[in-house]
Amino acid sequence: MSDSPAQSAAQPSATFDRRATGPQFGGGMARRGAPVVKPHDxxxxxxxxxxxxxxxxxxxxxxxxxxxxxxxxxxxxxxxxxxxxxxxxxxxxxxxxxxxxxxxxxxxxxxxxxxxxxxxxxxxxxxxxxxxxxxxxxxxxxxxxxxxxxxxxxxxxxxxxxxxxxxxxxxxxxxxxxxxxxxxxxxxxxxxxxxxxxxxxxxxxxxxxxxxxxxxxxxxxxxxxxxxxxxxxxxxxxxxxxxxxxxxxxxxxxxxxxxxxxxxxxxxxxxxxxxxxxxxxxxxxxxxxxxxxxxxxxxxxxxxxxxxxxxxxxxxxxxxxxxxxxxxxxxxxxxxxxxxxxxxxxxxxxxxDEEPEPADRADAVSVDRPNGEIVFDHVSFGYDPDHPVIHDVSLTIPAGSRVAFVGQTGSGKTTMVNLVTRFYDPDAGRILLDGRDLRDYQMTSLRHAFGSVLQEPSLFEDTVAANIAFGRPDATRDQIRDAARAAGADGFIERLENGYDTVLTGGGSALSQGERQLLTIARALLADAPIVILDEATSAVDTVTEQSIRRAMIRMTSGRTSIVIAHRLSTIRDSDLIVVFSHGRIVEQGTHESLMATGGTYARMVADQRA
CATH class of the missing domain: 1.20.1560.10 (ABC transporter type 1, transmembrane domain)
Structure with a gap:
């Protein structure tokens, strides 16, 4: 993700500090002469x-x-x-x-x-x-x-x-x-x-x-x-x-x-x-x-x-x-x-004993097939509450529209997506889906309403078919093949040693980054979620593959509310709404033509990519 917590300046680093002297939790069994760790209680x-x-x-x-x-x-x-x-x-x-x-x-x-x-x-x-x-x-x-x-x-x-x-x-x-x-x-x-x-x-x-x-x-x-x-x-x-x-x-x-x-x-x-x-x-x-x-x-x-x-x-x-x-x-x-x-x-x-994800409210309702209207109402949020990364954002995403989030790395784009999917709850304000606060919905059904393709593809040690069907385990082999064809992945899958029955190891390390991304796109297509999120889905592929993915994205987002995060601005020109973020705030929003006409931040970003 482009502005994940580990990359945010406001978020404590998750990398290992070799100079740290605090207690670690490694080590083996306590034997005679082995390290002894004393419990606190x-x-x-x-x-x-x-x-x-x-x-x-x-x-x-x-x-x-x-x-x-x-x-x-x-x-x-x-x-x-x-x-x-x-x-x-x-x-x-x-x-x-x-x-x-x-x-x-x-x-x-x-x-x-x-x-x-x-x-x-x-x-x-x-x-x-x-x-x-x-x-x-x-x-x-x-x-x-x-x-x-x-x-x-x-x-x-x-x-x-x-x-x-x-x-x-x-x-x-x-x-x-x-x-x-x-x-x-x-x-x-x-x-x-x-x-x-x-x-x-x-x-x-x-x-x-x-x-x-x-x-x-x-x-x-x-x-x-x-x-x-x-x-x-x-x-x-x-x-x-x-x-x-x-x-x-x-x-x-x-x-x-x-x-x-x-x-x-x-x-x-x-x-x-x-x-x-x-x-x-x-x-x-x-x-x-x-x-x-x-x-x-x-x-x-x-x-x-x-x-x-x-x-x-x-x-x-x-x-x-x-x-x-x-x-x-x-x-x-x-x-x-x-x-x-x-x-x-x-x-x-x-x-x-850690606090789990917030439990569903007693009167929480299920999200069956949402229309997809999303409203950010004066939302503020920080991975570290003392250092907010989203500042008083208000935004309306009409149902069935294709919306693109653009901005520099760390500007808050991915954080906005994390808030929509309720990976985090806002510190202030609220987010509405079809006019209701996200917290009024049952968490499981809310997550099922979203299909995501993230910047870093995540594959599991299982067959190619099982990885594509991860979000829809009851899918038939024909449905899996159709999703792979729609994503442009069927060709390289058939060339694998066992085709769709090939077992991926090491997170699919034997595949190229682009091939792994195509599998996650096929997974999202098969899940057929009413709201689609694409986070830098084409960042790791060549221009030829990008066109294939773009066509798949158009099919996947047709008739659905979709949020696209992209650094390649050429992939989001046909979006219904382009929202430009900077330091956790919305600085511009509009269509490609209207934003180019204003000559603001978005126009300068397009000019820089053309140069």
């Missing part, structure tokens, strides 16, 4: 996630029960091992206890297999629900929202953040349940076996928790910085790849490489510091656990020598010490993963 987000699981709680309950059974098998096995040792010491039969122990190990394997399978199924169903909800929410958002956010950032929320949640639900949550049951069950058994030894073993646990807290305080800001730099690097790669033709045409390959190296070096330095501090956790915790194990071994050995406890109790307790201390470090890592997943959920909910 942990409890509130958890409550909303809990609401999301409402339809899946039966499956989660089964996983919870299996986790309890799995933890029970882990808790009981040291007791049975101690019993085996006692039986051996007493020289009694151990066959029955060994059989129990073997059965317990087999049951543990089966329980773990069932838990993982069930958790994966439940987790993916929850993630499916989240992804669908987020995508539906994004579909309902107004264009103003997308003007304020990078597309890469939004894609990250739909992919990376949901993947983080998937990993947490499918893996970490199940493990957290097992660890919780294991810690509680182990502590109960330890207290039952020996209260003094339990008190001694808790010393090492307290030291591990203190270590985890200290290391986490150091690593959290480092990982946050790592995440920001990673987001900058991702953004740099995205804009470099998408703009590679521009980079090469201006010979800026080395400059982009230098920027990448600078960002990569920053990421390397930050990640090294974060990983170094994070790496202290495991060896230090192992050292503390080994010290605690040694302390318990010495104390239990003294107690056994004095006859206070048996050798089987010593064996069981030492196994419990190992089993009791191990989950705490893993829980600390799971908590980091959990924080990142909740932060991702928080960003998802931020999108879901």
């Amino acid at each position: 942990m409890h509130g987000t958890l409550r909303r996630l809990l609401d999301v699981t409402r339809g899946h709680r039966r499956g989660l309950g089964r996983v919870f029960a299996l986790s309890g059974l799995g933890a029970a098998s882990s808790v009981l096995s040291p007791l049975l091992i101690g019993m085996v040792i006692d039986h051996i010491s007493a020289r009694t039969s151990v066959v029955f206890v060994l059989a129990l122990l073997a059965g317990l190990y087999v049951a543990d394997w089966l329980i773990d297999f069932g838990k993982q399978w069930m958790m994966a199924a439940v987790g993916q169903r929850i993630v499916l629900h989240l992804r669908l909800s987020l995508f539906e929410a994004m579909e309902r958002l107004p264009l103003r929202f997308f003007d304020r956010h990078q597309h890469g950032e939004l894609m990250s929320r739909l992919t990376n953040d949901v993947d983080n949640i998937s990993s947490t639900i499918s893996d970490s949550l199940a493990q957290l349940m097992v660890y919780a049951f294991t810690i509680v069950g182990t502590l109960v058994c330890m207290l039952w076996l020996s209260v003094p030894l339990t008190a001694v073993s808790l010393v090492s646990v307290m030291l591990v928790l203190l270590l985890a807290r200290t290391v986490t305080r150091r690593t959290r800001p480092l990982f946050a910085t790592q995440q920001r730099v990673l987001g900058e690097l991702d953004g740099h790669v995205e804009e470099t790849v998408s703009g590679l033709a521009t980079v090469k045409s201006y010979g800026q390959e080395q400059a982009m490489i230098d920027d990448f190296e600078r960002l990569n070096e920053r990421l390397c330095v930050t990640a090294t510091r974060a990983q170094t501090w994070s790496g202290f956790m495991m060896p230090l915790s192992n050292a503390i656990n080994n010290f605690g194990f040694l302390l318990v071994a010495v104390v239990s050995g003294v107690m056994a020598a004095r006859g206070a406890i048996g050798i089987g109790v010593v064996s069981s307790f030492l196994l419990y010490v190992r089993q009791f201390s191990r989950p705490f470090v893993d829980i600390a890592n799971i908590y980091n993963t959990f924080q990142t997943a909740v932060a991702g959920a928080e960003r998802m909910f931020q999108i879901m």
Whole structure:
């Protein structure tokens, strides 16, 4: 579009700023040593996630029960091992206890297999629900929202953040349940076996928790910085790849490489510091656990020598010490993963909580087949309310007339079209269609009343036929062919490998710009909307193709209200009304002949194009 929000001086830039230091939303799953992003409202987000699981709680309950059974098998096995040792010491039969122990190990394997399978199924169903909800929410958002956010950032929320949640639900949550049951069950058994030894073993646990807290305080800001730099690097790669033709045409390959190296070096330095501090956790915790194990071994050995406890109790307790201390470090890592997943959920909910497009009024009416009279009544608008781009515009477009908007880039032409289609609502004034405010109509039916051909053709990864029928999915193949012929696209379509069944990839990158534009014109012709908008429809084609498109445009606009935006003034000479914009205001309007006679802005524009 010629004066889209990203191009307007009043609109904040949507391009990526490599110097930005604000939080980015890229990055992958939170693993041990991976960036940890802390949510702003942990409890509130958890409550909303809990609401999301409402339809899946039966499956989660089964996983919870299996986790309890799995933890029970882990808790009981040291007791049975101690019993085996006692039986051996007493020289009694151990066959029955060994059989129990073997059965317990087999049951543990089966329980773990069932838990993982069930958790994966439940987790993916929850993630499916989240992804669908987020995508539906994004579909309902107004264009103003997308003007304020990078597309890469939004894609990250739909992919990376949901993947983080998937990993947490499918893996970490199940493990957290097992660890919780294991810690509680182990502590109960330890207290039952020996209260003094339990008190001694808790010393090492307290030291591990203190270590985890200290290391986490150091690593959290480092990982946050790592995440920001990673987001900058991702953004740099995205804009470099998408703009590679521009980079090469201006010979800026080395400059982009230098920027990448600078960002990569920053990421390397930050990640090294974060990983170094994070790496202290495991060896230090192992050292503390080994010290605690040694302390318990010495104390239990003294107690056994004095006859206070048996050798089987010593064996069981030492196994419990190992089993009791191990989950705490893993829980600390799971908590980091959990924080990142909740932060991702928080960003998802931020999108879901965004104000959607205005809802239809209770008394809104449908637009069935409008006559097409459009009236701008003292309309003012700005993408940024503090910097208006349309200033008090009043204009009447008679029904069935062909109207052309002309003016310099950024003068407000495309913004006027965005207001007519209700992509935005005016900040002041109103726009009438057939005498009624646009806001009195149902949004869906209003949009169906318009057929648009934009400056940048938009094609989807589907067949040529499906792309033409995008606005009318129930169209027959004959109707699709007729629309393509009317647009002058049938010839090159038939030359494609599979004709109308050729699948377009990369937005139709294998086609020329003009061929892509012809497909969008065929799409608009097939939609047969009563009001037609052509925004620089011939800007990307040669003069021969332009004549074909012009003939198609005449057929498409015949008997319909049409608004044409064009820089090639030769294509709009036969318009019923030509409106000249400058800096968001109408400076002239009339027919081609009347405007040429006045010798004003339009006449000078025509003379400049002839020169």
